[in-house]
Each structure stands twice: as C-alpha cells, then as structure tokens.
Amino acid sequence: DTAVSQTPKYLVTQMGNDKSIKCEQNLGHDTMYWYKQDSKKFLKIMFSYNNKELIINETVPNRFSPKSPDKAHLNLHINSLELGDSAVYFCASSQRPREPYFGPGTRLTVT
Amino acid sequence: AQSVTQPDIHITVSEGASLELRCNYSYGATPYLFWYVQSPGQGLQLLLKYFSGDTLVQGIKGFEAEFKRSQSSFNLRKPSVHWSDAAEYFCAVGPRDDKIIFGKGTRLHILP
Numbered sequence: 297d298t299a300v301s302q303t304p305k306y307l308v309t310q311m312g313n314d315k316s317i318k319c320e321q322n323l324g325h326d327t328m329y330w331y332k333q334d335s336k337k338f339l340k341i342m343f344s345y346n347n348k349e350l351i352i353n354e355t356v357p358n359r360f361s362p363k364s365p366d367k368a369h370l371n372l373h374i375n376s377l378e379l380g381d382s383a384v385y386f387c388a389s390s391q392r393p394r395e396p397y398f399g400p401g402t403r404l405t406v407t
Numbered sequence: 408a409q410s411v412t413q414p415d416i417h418i419t420v421s422e423g424a425s426l427e428l429r430c431n432y433s434y435g436a437t438p439y440l441f442w443y444v445q446s447p448g449q450g451l452q453l454l455l456k457y458f459s460g461d462t463l464v465q466g467i468k469g470f471e472a473e474f475k476r477s478q479s480s481f482n483l484r485k486p487s488v489h490w491s492d493a494a495e496y497f498c499a500v501g502p503r504d505d506k507i508i509f510g511k512g513t514r515l516h517i518l519p
Contacts, residue, residue: 300450327505337445337495339509351505386450393502394458395441398450 299323300399302387308405309377317372317402319387327351327392328370330362333384333401345370346392377406409434411500411510419516422490428483428513430472430498440481441499441507442472451497457481468492493517 300321309315321328329352330342344352345364359375370387384403388396410433420426432438439458443451455466462474472483481498495514501507 337512337514339451339497339512341506341508344505346505393439393505395439395453395456396507397453398443400450 300387300389300397302385302399302402304402305400306403306405308407310407311377311379313377314373314375315377315404316374317385317387317404319370319372319399321368321387321389321397321399323389323391323397325389325391325397326367327390327396328364328367329388329390329396330370330372331386331388331398333386335383339386343370343372374404377404379406382406409438409500409506409508411498411508413496413498413510413513415513416511417514417516419518420488421518423487426483426485426488426492426515428496428498428515430481430483430510431479432481432498432500433479434500437476438500439502439507440472440474441501442466442470442481442483443497443499443509444468445495445497445512447494454483454496488515488517490517490519 327346329344333339343362348364361373364370384401386401387399390396412431441456442454445451457464457474495512498510
C-alpha cells in the first residue's frame with residue numbers, strides 16, 4: 297500500500313498554462329506539506345496544512361495555491377506557469393511535529 | 408534561525424569501505440534530527456531520526472548516526488557500503504515554527 301501518493305508523476309506543459317498536482321496520504325497523519333526540489337537538489341518547504349488549516353506559507357508566488365479538502369488530501373494548483381517553476385514537487389505528511397514521509401514526487405517541466 | 412550544513416557536496420568511497428557523511432546544524436534548543444536518502448528519480452526515504460535519549464541512533468540499511476550536542480553535529484555512518492548505497496543523502500533539523508529544514512545534500516558515489 298502506498299503511504300503518500302502523488303499524481304501525475306510527470307507533467308510537461310507550456311508557459312502560461314495552469315496545472316494541478318494531487319496528493320493523498322493513507323497514514324492517518326494530521327499534517328501535509330508541499331516541498332519544491334530544484335535542479336541542484338535543494339529541498340525547500342512551500343506550504344503546510346494541519347487538519348486542513350494552512351500553517352506554513354513560505355515566500356511562494358501567489359500563482360501557487362494549495363487546497364486541502366480533507367486531512368488526507370493536499371492538492372497544489374499552479375497558475376500561469378513559468379520556466380522557473382520547472383522542478384520536482386514533493387508532497388509529504390507527518391503526525392506533527394514528527395518526521396515527514398514523502399511521496400514519489402512530480403517532475404514538472406515547463407517549456 | 409535554524410539551519411543545516413552538509414559540508415560535502417560529493418563523496419566517493421570504494422565498495423566495502425566505511426562511510427561518514429557530515430551534518431552540522433544551528434538550532435536554539437534540542438532539535439529533532441533526521442537523515443533521508445534519495446535514490447535517482449525517487450522520493451526521500453527516512454533512514455533514521457533522533458528526538459531524545461541515546462545519542463547513537465540506529466537506522467535502516469545498516470546506517471547509524473551520532474548526535475553530538477557540543478559539536479552541533481549529527482554525522483551519518485556505515486561500516487561497509489554497498490553499490491546500492493549510491494544516492495543523495497539529506498540531513499534535516501526541526502521543527503521550528505513547524506518547519507523541518509533540509510541541508511543541501513551530499514551525493515555519494517561508490518567505486519566498484
């Protein structure tokens with residue numbers, strides 16, 4: 297059974313488009329995250345939700361909008377995609393404040 | 408502010424040799440400390456964690472790490488590496504304001 301799953305695994309799109317990435321966890325955790333990993337492998341937190349409430353909102357362009365319909369799901373919607381948005385996006389979950397468990401990642405390529 | 412430094416961007420060791428990956432942190436109190444491994448094209452997998460208690464922590468895949476408060480370090484070790492250990496390794500510290508901060512990673516290369 298997959299603990300943290302993300303779809304899609306790969307996403308190739310053109311500049312200016314809008315896209316969404318979905319994440320689901322079946323671990324019963326109360327907190328979910330979005331991390332961005334750039335081409336140099338640097339991992340940076342973007343958002344965190346605890347029981348559907350936004351608790352971390354890093355300095356991220358407002359083109360990025362997370363949505364948590366329930367505590368098992370956290371989606372990421374990106375408007376007006378730019379070349380610099382190309383990265384691997386990881387969803388993670390944890391039982392706050394313990395260690396996050398990561399999904400397999402979504403590789404976003406903007407052309 | 409909390410931070411994590413992994414001084415080595417790349418490390419190369421021969422298969423069967425011992426390994427130590429360095430991690431130094433800055434944190435105002437006793438931190439939670441983690442090591443994760445990322446194989447090419449994969450997500451991050453937790454190797455081990457330290458919350459409190461015994462400062463020598465055992466993890467999966469034969470890894471261990473030692474928390475040294477006086478040196479603000481949490482180095483990862485393995486007595487004998489295997490070719491399958493080639494990967495990117497991340498040290499992380501937290502939480503502060505609910506954030507767990509990751510180091511920039513160390514890429515481990517294994518020579519046959």
